[in-house]
Amino acid sequence: MPRDVIYVDHSTLSTFATCEEKGRLAYVEHLRPLETGKPLVFGTAFHAAVAVIYSGGSQSEAHAAFLAEVRKAGPDTLPLSADSEEKRSVERGLYLIDAYIEKWTPQDINWADVLRPDTGEPYVEMGFAVYIMNWRGVPVMLVGKVDRIRRNRVDGQLYNWETKTTGSAVSYYVQQTRPNHQITGYKWACQEFLKLNIAGTILDVIHVSDRKIGGKFPNGIDIEKDFARVETRRSTTDVDEFLYDLRHITTRYLELQALGLRRWHRNAPAACYMYGGCHFRDLCNSNLNPMIIENKYRREIWEPWKINDGELMKSPAKISLSTSQKEEG
Numbered sequence: 001m002p003r004d005v006i007y008v009d010h011s012t013l014s015t016f017a018t019c020e021e022k023g024r025l026a027y028v029e030h031l032r033p034l035e036t037g038k039p040l041v042f043g044t045a046f047h048a049a050v051a052v053i054y055s056g057g058s059q060s061e062a063h064a065a066f067l068a069e070v071r072k073a074g075p076d077t078l079p080l081s082a083d084s085e086e087k088r089s090v091e092r093g094l095y096l097i098d099a100y101i102e103k104w105t106p107q108d109i110n111w112a113d114v115l116r117p118d119t120g121e122p123y124v125e126m127g128f129a130v131y132i133m134n135w136r137g138v139p140v141m142l143v144g145k146v147d148r149i150r151r152n153r154v155d156g157q158l159y160n161w162e163t164k165t166t167g168s169a170v171s172y173y174v175q176q177t178r179p180n181h182q183i184t185g186y187k188w189a190c191q192e193f194l195k196l197n198i199a200g201t202i203l204d205v206i207h208v209s210d211r212k213i214g215g216k217f218p219n220g221i222d223i224e225k226d227f228a229r230v231e232t233r234r235s236t237t238d239v240d241e242f243l244y245d246l247r248h249i250t251t252r253y254l255e256l257q258a259l260g261l262r263r264w265h266r267n268a269p270a271a272c273y274m275y276g277g278c279h280f281r282d283l284c285n286s287n288l289n290p291m292i293i294e295n296k297y298r299r300e301i302w303e304p305w306k307i308n309d310g311e312l313m314k315s316p317a318k319i320s321l322s323t324s325q326k327e328e329g
Contacts (some may be wrong), residue, residue, distance in 0.1 A: 007129070008141045008250055009304040010182045016253050020264035021273035025280050031297040033279045041077050042088040043165045047125075047147070049097050049164050054113075054124045062097050082220055087167070088208040095219040096154055096206060096226075103227045111150045114158060114196075123149035128193040133247045135254050142246070143304050146190055149198075157199035159231070160190045165206045170228045173205050174207050177232040181290065184234050184242040200233035263288070290308035 016023030025031050049066040057065075070090060072077055082091040113122035126149075133157045162183060166173045175270035177183060183201050190198045208227040211217055234242075256264055272281045286292050 016058045024264045032300045038088045041073040073257040097222045130192045161202045163204040174230045201228045
């Protein structure tokens with residue numbers, strides 16, 4: 001961790017909040033499973049495809065971006081056929097890209113992309129770093145990536161977009177817009193980092209189903225039920241409460257890290273079976289057997305403060321002070 005500045009992101013803090021020991025193993029010990037989880041690979045690949053679509057790329061270019069991310073993960077990470085037991089397949093991903101374009105292209109007439117003044121390119125997959133607090137005299141920055149910023153042609157206001165793939169039904173997933181600190185945080189970060197007045201967030205949800213190919217749905221996709229875009233807004237009070245929670249959980253995380261304890265609190269069994277199961281479950285069951293660490297994990301430092309091509313986020317000195325930072329002196 002750089003000594004002149006501390007970086008945290010939503011993944012680090014939400015993992016720590018779910019289970020302190022999971023946060024330590026992932027972001028202090030830097031352990032990563034040798035086999036990357038299929039939901040993560042599929043979600044990353046689909047995000048890459050959507051980013052190409054957002055940037056004006058063609059359908060074939062979106063396919064190529066999806067396939068490139070799958071290849072990075074390894075040859076056998078995702079099955080090829082949508083008829084496999086695993087619903088997150090290469091074929092289903094390509095079908096979803098086609099259906100996504102078919103679903104939303106007619107409605108995109110209501111939206112205009114906002115162009116970056118420095119490059120003239122749309123705000124797509126843009127990294128940010130925003131000051132949130134000092135810890136023992138060191139500035140702490142929240143970092144992340146904004147999926148997209150667009151202007152609504154009807155009301156003239158700006159919205160940041162968050163694209164999510166999920167195995168849950170869309171009707172269930174869209175209920176998670178509130179409370180949702182990631183949505184609040186990214187909306188706040190857009191305003192702080194870009195100095196833009198963001199009215200709200202569009203949650204762009206894509207359901208990855210396990211429907212079989214053929215019959216009523218030739219590609220296994222229900223274009224009416226597998227996609228949704230939901231608007232959600234945040235008040236000043238919402239942001240203040242988000243920042244309160246953010247600084248609280250960040251302080252707890254950094255204090256524990258500074259203590260250098262051999263292990264942190266385990267939130268078992270509640271956290272062990274969430275989201276299909278924790279990938280550290282067997283390791284915790286073995287009480288951190290070093291042979292399991294050696295055989296099932298690799299060490300890879302999580303560096304969310306780095307953006308494309310390894311470039312560092314802007315340093316705190318180059319970022320305009322937020323209101324909260326000015327008040328703290």
